[in-house]
Amino acid sequence: MTPPRVVILGGGSAGWITAHLMRHAWPDAAITLVEAPDIATIGVGEGSTPTLKRFFEVIGIAEAEWMPRCHATYKAGIRFDGWSPAAPWPSYRHPFITQVDVHTREAFVLNCRNRRLGHDVPVHPDAFLLGARLSAEGKAPIAPPHFPFRMEYGYHFDAALLGAFLRDVAVARGVVHRAARVEQVTRHANGDVAALVTDAGEAIAAELFVDCSGFAGRLIEQVLDVPFHGFGDHLFNDAAVVAPTPPVAAPATETVATALSNGWCWSIPLQHRVGNGYVYASAFQSAEAAETELRARLGLVDADEVRHLRFRVGRRARHWERNVVAVGLSQGFIEPLEATALHLVLNTVEQFIGHYARGKGTAKDRGAFNETINARIEGVRDYIVAHYKLTTRTDSDYWRANAANVALPDPLLDILDTWFRRGDLAEALRRQGNASHFGELSWHCLLAGYGAFPPVSEAPRDDVDFHAQRDVAAFLAGCALNYPAQREVLAAQSARPA
Ligand SMILES: Cc1cc2nc3c(=O)[nH]c(=O)nc-3n(C[C@H](O)[C@H](O)[C@H](O)COP(=O)(O)OP(=O)(O)OC[C@H]3O[C@@H](n4cnc5c(N)ncnc54)[C@H](O)[C@@H]3O)c2cc1C
Known part of the structure; x- marks a missing residue:
């Protein structure tokens, strides 16, 4: 052509x-x-997903070339703090799914299934996936050559x-x-x-x-x-207030998303600063109140500048x-x-x-392209909407309105219905044509992370705890030993001649 x-x-x-x-x-x-x-x-x-890693691979630019110039850090996933007070834990991680997870995914899915049936078995997402383990240990998701698994990770920059x-x-x-x-x-x-x-x-x-x-x-x-x-109708947030804070000595390999009074705040650790931003709904909180809340959270003084943004979803x-x-x-x-x-x-x-x-742009081609992109966007939208629907926060009108919101997209209703009816989530996702960036394990992280399970209905049964049976904790601990601390990898990159 x-x-x-x-x-x-x-x-x-x-x-x-x-x-x-x-x-x-x-x-x-x-x-x-x-x-x-x-x-x-x-x-x-x-903050990126692993797609940015693929982008740099495609255009042939090595990490050692671009990361130091952009003060970039590695990102193994996102930690959600304070989104679901009714869950048995205050936070959970949604790591990027990697090849190694093939060894633990079944245990995670089976335990979640058993927990959905009422058995008291471990289902915390952090216990099952390697990216979560690496984030918890501050390790870079860079496997050494002798560890033969492809890693998926993103960046902060x-x-x-x-x-x-x-x-x-x-x-x-x-x-x-x-x-x-x-x-x-x-x-x-x-x-x-x-x-x-x-x-x-x-x-x-x-x-x-x-x-x-x-x-x-x-x-x-x-x-x-x-x-x-x-x-x-599905997503209420339309504004953000943003402020940097000084860098930390050992930047985390995860973004932290903390629920606040009328939205949530990101914390993105870079090499030269931490990026912070409070994303909120202007219908529930004024820009002044959001700024006050962010300033108090970050300990900013009057001289510290913040930036306000509006957006349309x-x-x-x-x-x-x-x-x-x-x-x-x-x-x-x-x-x-x-x-x-x-x-x-x-x-x-x-x-x-x-x-x-x-x-070359026939109407048919344009139509097919537009349909594909719309499906991709809506697949992402549904996953984000699920965060707000499943929240168990009740401490402001904002959170109560989110939890009570019945304007849910049909594909999301199908997923939630399948989960709560104890059906096959993988099958529900297949029905939707795999348009989403978020696969079965991501959905398990979200649903388990929010503690979206029926009450435990039986005495614990050890024969259904696949986490213990397959010794997932020991497996992940062993895998993690192969990975270096993020600060070592960044220091080595910076020490290379430009
Ligand atoms: C609060 C917030 C947080 C976000 N966080 C993330 C995140 O963590 N991860 C992520 O992937 N994305 C995130 N995004 C989205 C991300 O910022 C954008 O997708 C990304 O920066 C791309 O923006 P853009 O290039 O489309 O637009 P812009 O950055 O706005 O660039 C627009 C460009 O168009 C030019 N332009 C406009 N009008 C004219 C004109 N008339 N003539 C010539 N030039 C013109 C401007 O000069 C500028 O160069 C976030 C967005 C918001 C609002």
Whole structure:
């Protein structure tokens, strides 16, 4: 196929990730990225899923090259603190699922099944999965060469530095960078976009345009008027207040998501600071009250600056419209509880490249692509909604409204119904076509983590405790011995010559 001339509008994480993937897929394409120097990037989005690891592998950039420049740390998963006071434990971990977990997954699933039947057996997610064990020990998820399992992990990174790093490499690889504000958009007679006209008067023409302009949706919304479907009925959060704190000596290999009065707060440990942000619902808490709560939690003084953000949760009806594809915040956003936005960016671009190569944008191709991306986004949405539905917090109107919310998407109802009827969760997920990023073990972590079980109905029976029978604790402890402390790995990276 002849590669298209591409113009990417926007130089946030979405824009530069898109530039790299397209440069990789279409080495001969003319790719230009235009970004307005006076319109800031969103400046948050500092935790990833393992998809970012795959991205760097695809574009051929080693961790030792990019991680020190972005003050990045390893991320083995997320810890949820204080989300379910009625659970027998104050927190649980949702680690990234790795190849090693194949040895313990059955014990976890069987114990959960027995617990759903009323038997008093261990079901805490942290006890079954390697990533959780590594996080608990502050270890980097980097297996030594003699330990033959592929690890899945994500990263924490400074978003601004990552953007700058990706820009420099993309430009070195031939992507043309224009620092200019797009003020006008010209269109062909058939309605396709023809060119972006900048404040310097330059008209940048292309066959394909990628809208990475953030929440503005400069092309997908302002030019093509593609409708936005809000998820506000399911997800109430629409604002955040963000503040850094000093770095810690031994950064954790997990994001911590702590439930607060009207939302939750992330803690993302980087090498040079900790990123913190309180995500809340403006219908339940004012920006001032949220800031006060965050300041008290972090021990900030008056001179410490915080930043307020608003966001809209939902998705475009269509992400590929005419000769424009929307990627990143312009295509939609689900609140960051599972840090899935860049994962969806990568999914979108990879899917787009595949569909474009096959059909170059026939209506049928666009339709199939849009359907796939919508299913992916909604799969993530349902998992996030489950957090709010299953919460057992009752200490504010916000938490009570979440727990009482009956506006649940059908696929989520099916999953919850299957779980509580003691049915086969894997089968329920298969019925949904595997669109979700979250598989059976992730759902077990969430449901078990919230203590979503019926009351124990029998005396304990040791013949059904697969955790003890298979000595999962000893197995994980043995595996963890193979992994180095995160701070050792980061120190070794930084010591390498640039
Ligand atoms: C509170 C919060 C927390 C988040 N946490 C996470 C997380 O932990 N993990 C995760 O994966 N994601 C997270 N995200 C999402 C993540 O921040 C974004 O997906 C990511 O940064 C990509 O943003 P973007 O590139 O689409 O938009 P932006 O960063 O907003 O970039 C938009 C770009 O468009 C340019 N632009 C706009 N208009 C014009 C114009 N007219 N002319 C020229 N240029 C223009 C701007 O200059 C800028 O370069 C979070 C988001 C929020 C709101």
